[in-house]
Amino acid sequence: MSENDKTFLGLDLSTQQLKGAVVDENLRIICEETVIFDTHLPEYRTNGGVTVNKSNPHEITAPTIMWVKALDLLMDKLTVASVDFSKIVAISGTAQQHGSVYWQNGADKTLENLDPSNFLHSQLATSFSIANSPTWMDSTTKIECKCLEDAVGGPEKLAEITGSRAYERFTGSQIARIVVHRPEAYRNTERISIVSSFLASLFLGKIAPIDYSDGSGMNLMDIKTKKWDQRLLDTCGPNLADKLKDPVPSCSCLGTVSSYFVERYGFNENCKVIACSGDNPSSLIGMGLKKEWLGVSLGTSDTLFLWVSNPKTVLNGHILCNPLDQHAFMAMLVFKNGSLTREKIRNKYAHQSWDEFSELLERTPRGNFGYIGLHFDVEEILPVAIGEHRFNKEGKKLTKFSSNEIEIRAAIEGQFLTRRLFAEDIGFQIGEGTKILATGGASANRAILQVLSDVFGCPVYTQDIVNSAMMGAACQAKIGFTGNSENISDLPPPKLICEPYKNSEEIYKPMVLKMREILRNITS
Numbered sequence: 212m213s214e215n216d217k218t219f220l221g222l223d224l225s226t227q228q229l230k231g232a233v234v235d236e237n238l239r240i241i242c243e244e245t246v247i248f249d250t251h252l253p254e255y256r257t258n259g260g261v262t263v264n265k266s267n268p269h270e271i272t273a274p275t276i277m278w279v280k281a282l283d284l285l286m287d288k289l290t291v292a293s294v295d296f297s298k299i300v301a302i303s304g305t306a307q308q309h310g311s312v313y314w315q316n317g318a319d320k321t322l323e324n325l326d327p328s329n330f331l332h333s334q335l336a337t338s339f340s341i342a343n344s345p346t347w348m349d350s351t352t353k354i355e356c357k358c359l360e361d362a363v364g365g366p367e368k369l370a371e372i373t374g375s376r377a378y379e380r381f382t383g384s385q386i387a388r389i390v391v392h393r394p395e396a397y398r399n400t401e402r403i404s405i406v407s408s409f410l411a412s413l414f415l416g417k418i419a420p421i422d423y424s425d426g427s428g429m430n431l432m433d434i435k436t437k438k439w440d441q442r443l444l445d446t447c448g449p450n451l452a453d454k455l456k457d458p459v460p461s462c463s464c465l466g467t468v469s470s471y472f473v474e475r476y477g478f479n480e481n482c483k484v485i486a487c488s489g490d491n492p493s494s495l496i497g498m499g500l501k502k503e504w505l506g507v508s509l510g511t512s513d514t515l516f517l518w519v520s521n522p523k524t525v526l527n528g529h530i531l532c533n534p535l536d537q538h539a540f541m542a543m544l545v546f547k548n549g550s551l552t553r554e555k556i557r558n559k560y561a562h563q564s565w566d567e568f569s570e571l572l573e574r575t576p577r578g579n580f581g582y583i584g585l586h587f588d589v590e591e592i593l594p595v596a597i598g599e600h601r602f603n604k605e606g607k608k609l610t611k612f613s614s615n616e617i618e619i620r621a622a623i624e625g626q627f628l629t630r631r632l633f634a635e636d637i638g639f640q641i642g643e644g645t646k647i648l649a650t651g652g653a654s655a656n657r658a659i660l661q662v663l664s665d666v667f668g669c670p671v672y673t674q675d676i677v678n679s680a681m682m683g684a685a686c687q688a689k690i691g692f693t694g695n696s697e698n699i700s701d702l703p704p705p706k707l708i709c710e711p712y713k714n715s716e717e718i719y720k721p722m723v724l725k726m727r728e729i730l731r732n733i734t735s
C-alpha cells in the first residue's frame with residue numbers, strides 16, 4: 212500500500228449521535244457520515260439520545276443495543292459512500308465519558324465468533340446484562356458517592372487519588388448502584404466497559420481494556436500510578452477488578468480488527484484497533500491544544516479543559532490523565548446544561564431559528580441591563596442546582612424577563628458567567644495571555660462566541676473542524692499506528708473569530724461577583 216493510500220477511521224459515539232470519518236495521512240476528511248439516534252433509530256424513542264425515567268428524572272440512560280445498531284447503520288452509510296475499507300490502516304474512537312456497558316456472561320465469546328453475514332445488533336441482542344446503560348447525565352448515585360469518599364477519607368482524598376471528588380455520573384458510583392439494585396444482573400456480568408472501550412470492543416472482536424485518560428473519569432483509578440485503587444473497587448462491588456481488567460495507555464494498539472469487519476466490509480486483516488478514549492481527552496488531541504490555550508467544547512455538555520503538568524487537587528472540576536503524555540494531565544470543568552439548553556432557548560424565544568436567535572442576541576447590550584438567567588434543565592454539576600432562575604440588576608428574583616432578546620442574552624451570559632467563575636476557582640488563568648479555542652456544535656455560532664469572548668475577556672479561535680472529538684479519534688488512530696504522538700502537526704491552525712470589546716472586563720468582572728452571590732443563594 213503506497214504512502215498516500217493509507218487512511219484512518221475515527222468514530223465519535225456521543226450522547227446524541229454516532230459519527231464516523233475517514234481521513235488521509237494528513238488528517239484531511241475524505242468521508243464523514245452520521246447516525247442521529249433520535250432520527251435514524253426512532254424505535255428506541257430516545258430524546259437527545261437518552262431516556263429520562265419519568266418516575267425518576269435523575270435516572271438518565273441509553274439503550275446499549277441502540278449504539279450497536281447505530282454502528283451497523285454507520286458502516287452501511289460508509290459503504291454506500293464507497294469508502295475503500297481495505298485502505299484503512301488503523302481505527303480509533305471517542306465516546307461520551309463515564310457511561311457504562313455491562314457484558315452478559317459469554318459475551319466475549321459471542322464477540323469473537325460473529326457471523327459476517329448478519330448485523331451486529333441482531334447477534335449482540337442478548338449480550339448485555341443491563342439493557343439500558345447509565346449515561347453521564349445520570350444523577351441517581353448520591354449515596355454511592357458518599358460511600359466512595361468515605362472509603363478513602365473524604366472528598367479531598369478521593370480527588371487527590373482519582374482526580375475528582377465523587378461525582379454521580381462517574382462510573383464507580385454507577386456500578387455500585389447496579390450492585391445494590393440489580394445484584395443478579397451484576398452476578399451475570401462478565402465484563403464492564405465504559406462507552407469508549409465498548410466501542411473499541413465492537414471492532415476488536417473481544418472486550419477491550421479501558422484507557423488511562425477515560426479511565427480517570429470513573430473515581431476508581433489512581434491517576435498517578437494508573438492502577439485501580441482496590442479500596443474503591445471493593446466499595447463498589449465484588450470481583451470488580453476481574454470485570455474491568457487493567458487499564459492501558461491512551462492511544463495504545465489493542466490488536467487488529469476482527470474477522471467480522473474483514474469479511475463483511477473488506478477491512479485489511481492487519482488494520483490496527485487503537486484504544487478509544489473519552490470525548491474530552493480526544494477533543495484535547497483533536498484541537499491540538501497547546502499549553503497556554505483554554506479549550507471550550509460547546510456540545511451537549513459544555514466542557515472547559517486545558518493541559519496541565521503539575522495539577523493541584525480540585526474539588527470542583529476534574530484532573531484526568533493526559534491522553535498524549537503519560538506524565539502530564541488535563542484539567543476539566545463540565546456543565547451538563549449546554550447545547551440542549553441553548554436549543555430550548557432558541558425554540559422558546561427565537562421561533563426555532565438560529566438566525567433569529569443570533570440577531571436578538573446581537574441586538575441586546577453586553578451586561579443585559581444587569582439581568583441574569585440560569586437554566587438548569589437537568590440537575591447541573593457546577594453548581595449542583597436544578598430549574599430556571601432569573602434575577603434583575605439588584606439581585607431580585609423574577610419569573611420572566613420583559614422581552615425575548617433579554618431572555619436570550621440572560622441565558623447565554625448566565626452560562627458563560629458560571630463557566631468563568633468555576634474556571635477561576637480551579638486556577639484557570641483568565642487574563643492577558645489567555646486564548647480560547649472553541650469547538651462543538653455551538654462554536655459555529657459567531658454571536659455565541661462573541662459573548663464567550665466578552666465574558667472571559669479574551670480572544671476566541673476555532674479550527675476548521677467543528678467536531679474536535681472525532682478528529683481526535685482519527686489522530687488517536689494515526690498516533691497508535693505510527694507510535695508517535697508528534698504525528699498530528701497537520702491539524703488546521705486555529706483561526707481568530709472574535710475579540711472582546713474594550714470595556715468587557717468593566718462589565719463582566721462585577722457580574723462574576725454577582726453570579727457568585729446568586730449561586731450561593733440558589734445552592735443554599
Ligand SMILES: O=C(CO)[C@@H](O)[C@H](O)CF
Pocket residue numbers: 225226306307308309347380428489490491511512514545
Ligand atoms: O461528563 C462529561 C465529562 O466529564 C461530559 O463531557 C460527557 O463526556 C459528554 F458526553
